[in-house]
Amino acid sequence: xxxxxxxxxxxxxxxxxxxxxxxxxxxxxxxxxxxxxxxxxxxxxxxxxxxxxxxxxxxxxxxxxxxxxxxxxxxxxxxxxxxxxxxxxxxxxxxxxxxxxxxxxxxxxxx
Amino acid sequence: xxxxxxxxxxxxxxxxxxxxxxxxxxxxxxxxxxxxxxxxxxxxxxxxxxxxxxxxxxxxxxxxxxxxxxxxxxxxxxxxxxxxxxxxxxxxxxxxxxxxxxxxxxxxxxxxxx
Numbered sequence: 001x002x003x004x005x006x007x008x009x010x011x012x013x014x015x016x017x018x019x020x021x022x023x024x025x026x027x028x029x030x031x032x033x034x035x036x037x038x039x040x041x042x043x044x045x046x047x048x049x050x051x052x053x054x055x056x057x058x059x060x061x062x063x064x065x066x067x068x069x070x071x072x073x074x075x076x077x078x079x080x081x082x083x084x085x086x087x088x089x090x091x092x093x094x095x096x097x098x099x100x101x102x103x104x105x106x107x108x109x110x111x
Numbered sequence: 112x113x114x115x116x117x118x119x120x121x122x123x124x125x126x127x128x129x130x131x132x133x134x135x136x137x138x139x140x141x142x143x144x145x146x147x148x149x150x151x152x153x154x155x156x157x158x159x160x161x162x163x164x165x166x167x168x169x170x171x172x173x174x175x176x177x178x179x180x181x182x183x184x185x186x187x188x189x190x191x192x193x194x195x196x197x198x199x200x201x202x203x204x205x206x207x208x209x210x211x212x213x214x215x216x217x218x219x220x221x222x223x224x225x
Contacts, residue, residue, distance in 0.1 A: 041219075042218055043204070043216025044154065045216070046215070098167070101155070103152055104153055
């Protein structure tokens with residue numbers, strides 16, 4: 001069955017450092033991969049979408065990579081700030097528009 | 112641009128009771144989703160509508176859950192009768208009428224079944 005794995009434990013990163021979150025998938029060949037941010041008590045908010053033929057995508061301090069050989073996406077936040085503390089969800093999407101969300105990684109940026 | 116609206120924000124019911132949730136998507140968005148998010152998990156798709164037609168309801172427990180989207184705009188999700196394991200946040204999301212667009216989520220309804 002299709003499986004998505006994200007860092008299972010919470011990630012604590014010192015302010016100013018780069019936070020790197022991992023998303024691995026199995027039994028799956030997504031055409032796209034989306035990343036969302038979710039704060040407590042709120043719905044997820046879209047951050048970035050990367051296509052299978054793109055190696056890397058950037059948006060301000062965010063960078064996403066997509067390695068279809070390794071079946072992995074990495075999500076980086078550079079110059080991290082306490083306001084970046086949230087849960088980050090990886091969501092691979094098939095060509096038939098079916099999207100599956102991972103469990104998410106809780107990120108804590110320590111001042 | 113107004114976001115996705117959901118109500119109520121919180122609901123507490125006894126098991127075997129019924130409950131209904133309402134969603135108003137972003138104006139003009141053809142696709143609407145209902146997700147169930149259990150604490151510590153990612154959102155799990157329950158049903159996807161394209162306008163007022165169902166695209167995917169393969170994970171909807173149809174013996175107790177039902178959903179409709181009349182006139183292709185607002186949608187309601189109903190649970191009847193509720194079970195303890197239905198305690199979760201129910202998220203509604205909408206998407207513009209292009210494939211692979213981002214989804215816009217509402218704030219969710221937190222359901223507690225006692």
